[in-house]
Amino acid sequence: MSAPLIEARGLGKSYPKVHRSSDRLRALGRLLFSGVDNDRISVLRDVNLEVCRGESLGLIGENGAGKSTLLKLITGVLTPSTGSVNVNGEFGALLELGAGFHPEYSGRDNIAMSAALHGLEGAELRRRLPEIIAFADIGRYIDEPVKHYSSGMVVRLGFAVIAALKPDLLITDEVLAVGDESFQKKCVQWMKDYLAGGGTLILVSHSMYHVQKLCRHACWLREGEVAMAGDVFDVTQAYLAYHERKSAPQPNQREATRGNLEFSVLDVALNDVDSETPLLLDSGETLKVRARIRSRDGRVPSFAIGVVRADGTPVYGVSTDMDGCVPQRLGENEYACELEFADLALLPGAYSVRVHPMDPEGVRLFDTLERGVVVRGATREFGMVRLAHRWTHARSGGNAS
Numbered sequence: 001m002s003a004p005l006i007e008a009r010g011l012g013k014s015y016p017k018v019h020r021s022s023d024r025l026r027a028l029g030r031l032l033f034s035g036v037d038n039d040r041i042s043v044l045r046d047v048n049l050e051v052c053r054g055e056s057l058g059l060i061g062e063n064g065a066g067k068s069t070l071l072k073l074i075t076g077v078l079t080p081s082t083g084s085v086n087v088n089g090e091f092g093a094l095l096e097l098g099a100g101f102h103p104e105y106s107g108r109d110n111i112a113m114s115a116a117l118h119g120l121e122g123a124e125l126r127r128r129l130p131e132i133i134a135f136a137d138i139g140r141y142i143d144e145p146v147k148h149y150s151s152g153m154v155v156r157l158g159f160a161v162i163a164a165l166k167p168d169l170l171i172t173d174e175v176l177a178v179g180d181e182s183f184q185k186k187c188v189q190w191m192k193d194y195l196a197g198g199g200t201l202i203l204v205s206h207s208m209y210h211v212q213k214l215c216r217h218a219c220w221l222r223e224g225e226v227a228m229a230g231d232v233f234d235v236t237q238a239y240l241a242y243h244e245r246k247s248a249p250q251p252n253q254r255e256a257t258r259g260n261l262e263f264s265v266l267d268v269a270l271n272d273v274d275s276e277t278p279l280l281l282d283s284g285e286t287l288k289v290r291a292r293i294r295s296r297d298g299r300v301p302s303f304a305i306g307v308v309r310a311d312g313t314p315v316y317g318v319s320t321d322m323d324g325c326v327p328q329r330l331g332e333n334e335y336a337c338e339l340e341f342a343d344l345a346l347l348p349g350a351y352s353v354r355v356h357p358m359d360p361e362g363v364r365l366f367d368t369l370e371r372g373v374v375v376r377g378a379t380r381e382f383g384m385v386r387l388a389h390r391w392t393h394a395r396s397g398g399n400a401s
């Protein structure tokens with residue numbers, strides 16, 4: 001098997017703690033006299049990461065979690081304080097906006113300089129230049145100094161150069177957030193083609209939509225450490241659920257904040273009853289969930305409905321978006337939907353049904369309204385749901401319950 005393209009072992013980064021100028025002097029003193037400075041703040045700790053050729057990894061996490069620091073360690077812009085990182089191939093990186101561009105030179109000159117740094121020059125560059133300029137699509141600004149560019153134009157120029165170079169490995173930090181919608185689409189399409197052609201991608205993004213669309217794996221950094229790594233859906237869903245828990249208002253705060261939300265749940269009825277008292281049901285009966293959602297600007301929300309056990313363990317979740325269903329429009333800002341679970345497979349126990357509005361893209365959750373269900377039944381089966389089953393090695397007529 002070939003060596004991973006990127007291999008990080010016990011990677012960490014720390015900086016001296018500096019609050020005031022006197023601290024700087026003290027830190028310098030410690031460094032001069034003892035050769036070490038122990039008074040440091042660690043921003044990245046013990047990161048172990050492998051990225052193989054052809055892989056696509058989304059790097060996610062809150063502001064300040066250490067994502068850019070990790071990218072800068074991978075690209076060699078920063079040196080590790082602990083551990084090591086190896087990159088076994090050519091890479092192209094779009095890190096800080098405009099880094100590498102000369103502000104006084106035109107876009108055209110900057111393309112030539114950046115491309116030359118990567119070995120694309122002379123007749124080959126002249127042949128490829130129209131294609132690069134067309135990708136950037138910034139009109140007459142291509143001959144203006146880069147210092148006159150908007151941040152979106154700088155990213156367009158940077159991406160156009162990278163796209164022409166087609167590196168083994170592409171490392172990008174939030175580029176998609178800066179461009180407008182049509183440029184985002186163009187970049188996403190380019191990245192999809194690049195991946196289909198065997199390219200390797202590390203993408204930092206706050207958009208779970210883009211991460212899910214482009215990456216097969218994800219790594220979630222939290223306060224400088226890897227909180228979770230693995231399949232992109234598992235990691236992004238855990239990350240969104242973490243945010244949901246973090247931003248969920250306490251029940252008594254809910255009323256106060258609901259009105260400000262883009263989407264909020266107005267009410268939820270179980271088997272036509274809207275009540276805070278749990279609904280009593282027998283295993284195998286039908287459970288009908290009817291919910292109304294208010295949409296502040298009238299956009300059609302997606303309804304996400306989940307069932308959790310009383311301790312919060314998820315049992316099942318589904319959304320109108322996943323099933324390709326369109327909620328019913330009740331008024332300019334109001335939508336409804338009804339979901340039916342026939343032959344309820346829940347085993348006896350206490351559960352909650354949770355209803356959340358999601359944005360039309362089915363990515364962000366907004367509000368939560370919960371109703372209790374108590375399922376009754378006489379069975380010795382254990383767990384949360386009854387799975388269809390049959391014993392294939394035993395003869396019937398025994399003592400099966």
Ligand SMILES: Nc1ncnc2c1ncn2[C@@H]1O[C@H](COP(=O)(O)OP(=O)(O)OP(=O)(O)O)[C@@H](O)[C@H]1O
Binds near residue numbers: 043062
């Ligand atoms: N030169 C530096 N000196 C001291 N602390 C730094 C330095 N550079 C970054 N940090 C700190 O390191 C932490 C991680 O920063 P980093 O930019 O990697 O986060 P991030 O996950 O990329 O955040 P964002 O999503 O906001 O871009 C932050 O707390 C930041 O303040």
